[in-house]
Amino acid sequence: MAANRTAHRRRPAAVGRRRGPSGWAVAAVVTLVLFAGAVGVGVYRAQQADALVVPAGATATGVAVGSPDAPVTVDVYLDFQCPACRAYEAQSGATLDELVAAGAARVVYHPVAYLDRFSSTRYASRSSAAAGCAAEAGVYPRFQALLFAHQPPENTAGLPDERLVALGEQAGAGPDFGTCVAEERYAAWTAHETDEASRAGITATPTVLVDGREIARTDEALRAAVPIP
Numbered sequence: 001m002a003a004n005r006t007a008h009r010r011r012p013a014a015v016g017r018r019r020g021p022s023g024w025a026v027a028a029v030v031t032l033v034l035f036a037g038a039v040g041v042g043v044y045r046a047q048q049a050d051a052l053v054v055p056a057g058a059t060a061t062g063v064a065v066g067s068p069d070a071p072v073t074v075d076v077y078l079d080f081q082c083p084a085c086r087a088y089e090a091q092s093g094a095t096l097d098e099l100v101a102a103g104a105a106r107v108v109y110h111p112v113a114y115l116d117r118f119s120s121t122r123y124a125s126r127s128s129a130a131a132g133c134a135a136e137a138g139v140y141p142r143f144q145a146l147l148f149a150h151q152p153p154e155n156t157a158g159l160p161d162e163r164l165v166a167l168g169e170q171a172g173a174g175p176d177f178g179t180c181v182a183e184e185r186y187a188a189w190t191a192h193e194t195d196e197a198s199r200a201g202i203t204a205t206p207t208v209l210v211d212g213r214e215i216a217r218t219d220e221a222l223r224a225a226v227p228i229p
Contacts, residue, residue, distance in 0.1 A: 052188050055132040061193045062110040063135045066100035072226050074099065074107045075209040077202045080127035080147045081115040081154065084217070088206045089148040092219045097141070098228065105226050109144065112194040114205060115154070123158025125190050130164045132186030137173035146171055 054060050062075070074096065078085040099105040111131045113124035127147055134143035146167045152158045159167075161181050168177040180186070208215050210225040 052192050053186065054189060055136040055186055057138060057140065058132060058135040058189070059108075060189070061196045062108045063131070063140045064106060064108045065141055066106035067103055068106060070100075070103055070106040072099075072105040073211055074105045074222075074226060075110060075207075075212075076107060077110045077112055077197055077205050077207040077209075079112055079115050079124050079205040080131070080151065081118055081124040081158065082205045083151070083154070085206045086148045086151045088208075088217055089145065092222050093145060093148075095219055095222055099222075099226055102228050104228050109140070110193055110197055110202075111144070111190070112197045112202070112205065113190050114194065118154040119152075119156065119158040121157045121160075123152065125187065126158065126161065126184070127164065128190040128194075129184050129186045130161075130168065130181045132189050133177050133180035134168055134171060134173060136180065136186075137168070137171075137177050139168070139171040139173050142171040143168055143173070 052060065055063075057063065076088075076096070078088070096105075096107050100107055111128040113122070113128045115124045116122045118124075131140060131143060131147070134140045147164075150159065150163075150167065165178040165181050168181065206217055208217055208222065210222075213225075215221045215225050
């Protein structure tokens with residue numbers, strides 16, 4: 001813009017001087033650009049929100065198992081790539097099932113994807129999205145147990161989608177399960193619940209909360225916090 005003004009000033013006076021836009025005009029243009037940008041961001045965020053599809057049998061932040069009328073809610077934050085989560089499943093999975101069966105607790109599983117960096121194929125995200133497919137198929141608890149039973153070592157590619165589909169079929173999922181996994185239908189759900197867990201201050205997996213209060217990751221602590229009638 002400065003170069004253009006210099007060129008105008010060098011013309012003979014008889015030709016006249018072309019005036020640049022006034023300060024008010026510039027301010028108006030800037031305001032319009034900023035407004036358009038804000039509208040664009042708002043539209044983008046709205047589209048992203050609309051893109052979140054929650055699996056049937058789940059919520060926006062996890063998969064609930066058990067009666068909503070249970071007196072206690074147990075939240076379990078887990079990552080299918082996490083060895084400590086596998087250990088907790090082996091230690092307390094049966095206890096959690098027992099609490100649900102007795103009506104003593106409603107368990108909400110949050111399969112987050114914190115550990116994608118330990119897989120070359122984003123296994124934490126892929127397995128969590130597949131868990132959303134399992135929730136939709138009504139076989140989440142069994143699928144979770146199978147994922148931990150066949151957990152791949154860290155720093156590997158993780159289980160391929162074909163293997164995830166086979167485990168889903170073993171859990172009892174229907175014919176749509178394979179398509180759901182292949183298209184990563186619940187990838188946005190995984191990202192959303194992972195973000196929500198981070199906002200809630202969950203920094204490690206497994207993390208176990210009983211009515212919002214964190215407890216030790218031991219079976220003794222779980223049984224003490226939620227007595228079975």
